[in-house]
Amino acid sequence: MFNHETSVAMAERTHVHLSNFLIRADLQEDLVFALWTPSRGGKRFTALLHTLVLPGEGDRQIHGNASFNPNYFERICTLAVEKKCGIAFLHSHPATGWQGMSHDDIVAENKMASAVDAITNLPLVGMTVGSDGIWSARMWKQVEGRKYQGNWCHSVRTVGQGLKADFNDSLVPKPEYSELFKRTVTVWGKENHANLARLRVGIVGLGSVGSIVAETLARMGAERFSLIDFDEIQGHNLDRLLGATATDLGKKKVSIAQRQIKRSSTASRVEILSVSCSLAEEEGYRAALDCDVLFSCVDRPRARHILNHMAYSHLIPVIDGGIEVRFKNGVFSGVDWQLQTVAPGRPCMECLGTYNPSDVALEQSGQLDDPSYMKGLGENHRLKNNENVFPFSANLASLEVLQFVALVTGAGGIHNFGVQRYRYWPGIVEADEGRTCRPECDCIELEGQGDRYFQLFGRDLGAEIARKRQEQPIECACMENV
Incomplete structure (x- = not known):
């Protein structure tokens, strides 16, 4: 699937719900898990985000950055197996534009990638939303053994009353002005x-x-x-x-x-x-x-x-x-x-x-x-x-x-x-x-x-x-x- 273009899509109501939860007034980061279903085109593989699994009491800590407890991850894994869906891990950054990944981000998603792949037979989807509501996304691919690598998606689109597409400029360059x-x-x-x-x-x-x-x-x-x-x-x-x-x-x-x-x-x-x-x-x-x-x-x-x-x-x-x-x-x-x-x-x-x-x-x-x-x-x-x-x-x-x-x-x-x-x-x-x-x-x-x-x-x-x-x-x- 990773020889293809990759993307993530969600309904506008899902985007609004996620943004309201993750983009905090106190500028601290937050996190949430979600379920997704694949859409397999001829040249593109898309993760369709559809079900949010919000954290409950004791599921995460907010300390400037955000971290989750094992019970939260276990809960999303159980639900993914039951629903036969993929798992997405989403968090916020207090910055604008398409977001990169910090060292802590890479470590956290890399630790989850092998377990998610094993139980769902689908890649872990990692997503970050900036303070301006722009999303970035990556899919984690097995390199060898238990070693996984995050591959950047080409775009994230939000669909509803409007069509908002957040592009990865390095993979889909902006058009030259003419x-x-x-x-x-x-x-x-x-x-x-x-x-x-x-x-x-x-x-x-x-x-x-x-x-x-x-x-x-x-x-x-x-x-x-x-x-x-x-x-x-x-x-x-x-x-x-x-x-x-x-x-x-x-x-x-x-x-x-x-x-x-x-x-x-x-x-x-x-x-x-x-x-x-x-x-x-x-x-x-x-x-x-x-x-x-x-x-x-x-x-x-x-x-x-x-x-x-x-x-x-x-x-x-x-x-x-x-x-x-x-x-x-x-x-x-x-x-x-x-x-x-x-x-x-x-x-x-x-x-x-x-x-x-x-x-x-x-x-x-x-x-x-x-x-x-x-x-x-x-x-x-x-x-x-x-x-x-x-x-x-x-x-x-x-x-x-x-x-x-x-x-x-x-x-x-x-x-x-x-x-x-x-x-x-x-x-x-x-x-x-x-x-x-x-x-x-x-x-x-x-x-x-x-x-x-x-x-x-x-x-x-x-x-x-x-x-x-x-x-x-x-x-x-x-x-x-x-």
Whole structure:
């Protein structure tokens, strides 16, 4: 796991609880243990912090520094075995920024590392919070025998109403300033830009909306992209897919998006991972888990269901949007598009009605890719309502990026726009900040649990059909008809 990038994530409410406990008014250090669950991406291993085990009477001493008694450590070990979780040891330093480790810190964590590894088969996670609320983290790796070494994590992210990422500058350097994005930086400031640019942004679906999102982020100076889409360019895509031309017919959408990002990027360095798989297949699923934030630019229920799971179980906020075009007697009668960011403390996509769970089962069984089944549905059925044109996509993509900017920077004092819906008639954007999940929703229960209880990847018949189609030569007539 340590050949991968490493990180820690927690829900915003967990961060607030920990900060209130550890950052003391008397400036003394304090400590606490917590449980975590792993999130295994393709290139990143993340510890998802979810359960705090606060010290009781006689569990620790506060004497400028802080130390714990054996009974406290024994209690967290017993609980970790019972819950099948990892152990995190957290303490505070009365200083600002990403904190290093004192000699005493190293000795204390090193003593615990072998015992934690033996009983949990997971590394000890050590974390320090500064007086400004910035976290640092490391994972302890066995070197030989009983000798362990702390390996610094790349980042710690806090997810909720906002997305706060505390980066290890030595592993994830701040972006080099460029006049190319001078005006962009002026709006939200250099520190916000440094955090925004270093996030790994996943875009799931590189069609009309996703291609515009990718272009916008590239021009803003984003440095790290993961592009996930199994589909190829077809003739009907050319009126609304940014960067694609008739010469690109048959090429994969992720390839065109990657080319466009490289052409438009204002960053001095850009890293792009292109995955020609479905999100529902393991390679695409793992690639999404490597991301700090995900854009949902899909029109299928199964992908939305998986992204909804990732937002809460893996603590990766998802910015989702969809377009509904309406016709009456075959004539255009209106269009709405809705967008929302889903994350802990915000309502989930299922409760917001952005997908129907029964449709997820239909897609998983292959019926949505069965022409005879689709033909039997009514003309106005929701599963056929996927007409779209470039102006609609451009507006939705712009609003999604604005939700991303608010989430990360809080520019103008706003982190959460709530659920936004644009109505073609009467031409307004409605905002609903009061929506909540249904009482029976299980998102809070799954928060930070990763794939501990179940995994959502498997076969995707639609992706398999697309790959077979992509093996066929492109007919010249298709080129002539475009």
